[in-house]
Amino acid sequence: MSYLPPGVPVPQANPDDQPFWDACARRELRIQRCTHCGRFRHPPVPFCGECGSGGIEWAAVPGTGTVFSYTIAHHPAHKALKTAVPYNIVVVHLDEADDVRIVSNVIDASPEEIRVGMPVTLAWDEIEGGMFLPRFRKA
Numbered sequence: 001m002s003y004l005p006p007g008v009p010v011p012q013a014n015p016d017d018q019p020f021w022d023a024c025a026r027r028e029l030r031i032q033r034c035t036h037c038g039r040f041r042h043p044p045v046p047f048c049g050e051c052g053s054g055g056i057e058w059a060a061v062p063g064t065g066t067v068f069s070y071t072i073a074h075h076p077a078h079k080a081l082k083t084a085v086p087y088n089i090v091v092v093h094l095d096e097a098d099d100v101r102i103v104s105n106v107i108d109a110s111p112e113e114i115r116v117g118m119p120v121t122l123a124w125d126e127i128e129g130g131m132f133l134p135r136f137r138k139a
């Protein structure tokens with residue numbers, strides 16, 4: 001069962017992030033990394049902000065991290081979320097991926113449990129259309 005109910009708009013891939021979503025479909029968390037300087041970056045972009053190289057690889061990361069920031073939504077941002085409030089939206093600082101942070105949800109924590117610095121681990125969440133989103137559980 002998905003963390004959020006059916007009817008929420010699903011992510012639409014673009015040429016820069018298509019490999020990210022392709023990896024998610026295989027339940028692999030892969031983050032874009034520069035082949036010249038080795039710096040991770042997310043969201044995906046065509047050139048490295050550190051060295052300017054256009055060299056790209058998609059590196060697997062462990063899927064562990066900590067909550068960098070969060071909010072608790074009490075007002076549904078979409079009509080499909082009417083029954084889901086309150087739900088959390090977290091920014092997770094991923095381990096072993098420089099300063100990469102991804103926006104997600106912690107699927108097994110009450111709003112009162114979420115804390116900055118809380119350790120979390122990847123939990124694949126299947127949504128409509130057989131798509132998998134990287135979400136997190138309490139570690």
Ligand code: ZN
Nearest residue numbers: 034037048051
């Ligand atoms: Zn670089």
